Amino acid sequence: MFRIGILVMSDKGARGEREDLSGKKIEEMLGPGYSIEYYEIVPDEKDIIAEKLRNACDFLALDLLLTSGGTGFSDRDVTPDATLEVIEKTTPGISEAIRYYGLQKTPKAMLSRAVAGIRGKTLIINMPGSVRGVRESLEAILPALGHGLEILAGSAGECGQE
Numbered sequence: 001m002f003r004i005g006i007l008v009m010s011d012k013g014a015r016g017e018r019e020d021l022s023g024k025k026i027e028e029m030l031g032p033g034y035s036i037e038y039y040e041i042v043p044d045e046k047d048i049i050a051e052k053l054r055n056a057c058d059f060l061a062l063d064l065l066l067t068s069g070g071t072g073f074s075d076r077d078v079t080p081d082a083t084l085e086v087i088e089k090t091t092p093g094i095s096e097a098i099r100y101y102g103l104q105k106t107p108k109a110m111l112s113r114a115v116a117g118i119r120g121k122t123l124i125i126n127m128p129g130s131v132r133g134v135r136e137s138l139e140a141i142l143p144a145l146g147h148g149l150e151i152l153a154g155s156a157g158e159c160g161q162e
């Protein structure tokens with residue numbers, strides 16, 4: 001069972017002015033094998049986001065932290081910047097897969113600045129803030145995600161032994 005966190009970046013959501021649908025979509029799509037241990041909505045503030053990312057990795061020791069929102073071009077879109085500030089290793093293949101999958105649906109997918117990376121034993125993956133963006137992102141990565149988390153945890157079989 002993988003321990004998961006969901007961190008949603010939304011100014012309006014953090015103020016209670018908008019219902020969070022993207023985080024709920026993440027919960028819905030994960031299914032068995034994933035236990036939601038943390039769920040929070042925060043404003044689009046780089047320092048707050050970075051603090052929450054560090055806490056989820058260092059103190060909650062989650063296996064996976066999925067973020068939603070703040071990945072675009074606007075001044076308030078700072079999730080990738082905060083993520084890059086806290087990760088120790090980048091995992092560009094994950095973000096590339098998400099963008100590639102999204103490009104099959106819309107050319108706007110290329111406008112995502114989302115990143116993915118590892119801090120300690122936690123994998124952090126940024127996703128768009130829309131329900132559609134979350135759904136498509138998870139469709140792109142779920143087939144390989146469990147294996148990646150097993151490798152990170154040190155519980156995957158040795159290469160070539162599968």
